[in-house]
Amino acid sequence: MTGHTVSALARLVGGRVVGEDSRPITGIGDLQNAGPDQIGFVRDANWFAAARSCRAGALITSQELDVATTQILVDDVGAAFARVAQLFHPLPSVTEHLIDPSASVHPAAKLEDPVLVGPVAAIGRATIGQGSMIMHGAVVGDGCVLGKGCVIHPNVTLYPDVRLGDRVTIHAGTVVGSDGFGYAREGRTWIKIPQIGNVVIGDDVEIGSNCTVDRATMGATAIGPRTKIDNLVHLGHNVVIGADCIMAAGSMISGSVTIGDRVTVGGHVLMAGHLKVVSDTRLGGSTGLVRSVEEPGEYMGYPVMDKRQHLRLLQKLPELMELFERVEALERREKRD
């Protein structure tokens, strides 16, 4: 592993060195295990004690520590951590055109050299941009168009006509473009509404493992650029999500929901169909959304409410039994008087 001097790392993260500028660093480590060739990260005051006793060669911190260890002082330790970690652990990239002989590639597929197609992957009449990787057992349906530098992990299924921008990463087992859940009632039963739309995903989107993104009934289910989605998330047909959103694991977004930009969604959230959530909204974990959110802000709960109001409610709820008793007591005393 190539090393970098502390001063080179400081330049990368826009930080100031306190200590040994020229010290060589060959990797990152956590405060418990980092050795003298590694750099550690002091995320906040909770880590001060560990930082004091650690053996790391250098520390990145937002506040100067009274230790002998060389330090890089930065405004935002999280962002500095990401930059330094990416330096030592670059994201996967393809340099050589390599199609595994066991892969099944349609003769009319268009693969922009170099791409990597792993064992027993299947590529239909699709277009795969330069530098993309299609891993073991992944399926790319007819009519799909993938931009440059996409990473499609094992056992992913892209149904036909899915469109991915550049540098889209999709983790293992995720399904994109399966039929939206659309049926019409006819008498006492249901008939299927063909789902003839598609899915369009912007540049630099990352989707976790075992998610499901349904194709649109007509038009497109869409995810805006740089949005990040955790594992086991469901996006229904015709959902439209903006740019730079974050959505945590287990959230279920029903059909035709529209979400703006820079929205963060906690885990296990349910959104009912056809709702709208404006840009710059933050929804806490477990939120149950049965009305649209029209003002940016922090929200939580079922029913959804202002986050602080909800937290006060959560704190008070265990006293509800007592409240019943207090009201009963009031009624009893009133009667007696």
Added chain:
Amino acid sequence: MTGHTVSALARLVGGRVVGEDSRPITGIGDLQNAGPDQIGFVRDANWFAAARSCRAGALITSQELDVATTQILVDDVGAAFARVAQLFHPLPSVTEHLIDPSASVHPAAKLEDPVLVGPVAAIGRATIGQGSMIMHGAVVGDGCVLGKGCVIHPNVTLYPDVRLGDRVTIHAGTVVGSDGFGYAREGRTWIKIPQIGNVVIGDDVEIGSNCTVDRATMGATAIGPRTKIDNLVHLGHNVVIGADCIMAAGSMISGSVTIGDRVTVGGHVLMAGHLKVVSDTRLGGSTGLVRSVEEPGEYMGYPVMDKRQHLRLLQKLPELMELFERVEALERREKRD
């Protein structure tokens, strides 16, 4: 794409034409994008404005609009949409017997000509009915029996002994027949209870992507005919679901739950083990079911209650903090008197 006249479409959906009977239509479109060869759908009054400004060649609507566009008047726009969409976008069907050379088919498997077996699919000592499609990477275990016209999407896993009726569709990544979650406590640990039952699925069932349907401990986990299940739904061992049910994404149905016919279940519902839900019940999204439902009706909430009662409660809940204060004020004034 073959065209159909407006009058032919009207016959198909049992509707009445207002305007140009013989106008040729070659496809469907949404109101924003439909061109003069396409037919659009006016689902309800919310779509009147879009209908007035659209360029579609014809409209299907339940209420005559004051526009020059040719219209087909129907009672139920949703059902008409489904029928017309199916006409222009027929569901997939198999006309030619085609076993991809990379598929792995057990010599004793029985494939009723024609079936389609895609690349690197695996079929054990199983029976596959005429017209069925087993797509890329799907696994059909030993002893499975599939009816006619089934569609098994990529990377689906059917464990041994699963039985599907005719025209069953299973979307990508779904697992049917994995072991039920059965352990017996022995001292401070758990020992596995072998799951020796199977899964039986009726005709015309459709299951979404990345669902899990566990096999029974003994006997069968069962899904009745025409029931439709959305993505990321879990059915535990020995769950029995009736006919014509609808179950939305992310619902978790614990072991041995019994659900009647025509039950609709919203998203993100949890049902505790061994409960019963009678036919013609409707459960809203996020319902947490910890008791059986013995009367048909509309229910929601945790604890589950009558839907209207629950909605009133949801509306009132944000005022709970205030209620605490009002009771405190009453107590204070009472003391003072």
Added chain:
Amino acid sequence: MTGHTVSALARLVGGRVVGEDSRPITGIGDLQNAGPDQIGFVRDANWFAAARSCRAGALITSQELDVATTQILVDDVGAAFARVAQLFHPLPSVTEHLIDPSASVHPAAKLEDPVLVGPVAAIGRATIGQGSMIMHGAVVGDGCVLGKGCVIHPNVTLYPDVRLGDRVTIHAGTVVGSDGFGYAREGRTWIKIPQIGNVVIGDDVEIGSNCTVDRATMGATAIGPRTKIDNLVHLGHNVVIGADCIMAAGSMISGSVTIGDRVTVGGHVLMAGHLKVVSDTRLGGSTGLVRSVEEPGEYMGYPVMDKRQHLRLLQKLPELMELFERVEALERREKRD
């Protein structure tokens, strides 16, 4: 199927025979369907009626029944059921070294004879212990180490560097080792934090289908020995779970949560990041955990509270509307006086 005498079965489960010691039994059955060669199980008093009318050759029960059928009396019917079922339905095992020719095995992979590698499975530069089975389409990444007797079901994906103990079972579609959900905010967008840790799973762990277990940011996401996890469960990066835990379907455990030993978690639970749950805690279904649990006990609800307190609250909640009215009435009468 080999038979066993009633007395042999009684010895296996530490029970006492009432009736015909030497009766041969060839399998297990449920009380509705068991025939004279089969043994049935009377789990509790709810099954007494079925036990009286059943045709089974013998019954295992914790309480002697007034029936002519031969009985084995045991303390714990559940554990006896598991032992007898395992006798007649042994868990899968590998006796012959068998690598399917369509599997893709890295030349430097180390496979301890005998192992079974199914069709189109892929094994990187990994180590697979004796007696393990890697089924159809499963992927074992570079650097993975699997112990003896592991069962990896179809279409499972193990990312690089995952470590499994002995006799670990992972059901179909589950993904272990995908990137943790880690991003740092930079301006108005997000940059990826490389996830360079791994996942370490102890002996005798079983994980259900379509789960997701993320690798650690640094260090390891860990599951202790004998812990059992149901379907569609998510474990975020750096989650640490102890030994002998049980976790039901659809639970979402956010990053860096630490769970002790012998913890049971109901279905559809959400745990917020960085929380701690002590050993011997029981969390009911639908629990929403936003604070750590520091005392062993039974808990439920959102906010989490003592189980009995929560059940009382659930019972009372439907009367909340009425409580509002009662307070209003008190206020009205007070005003009038």
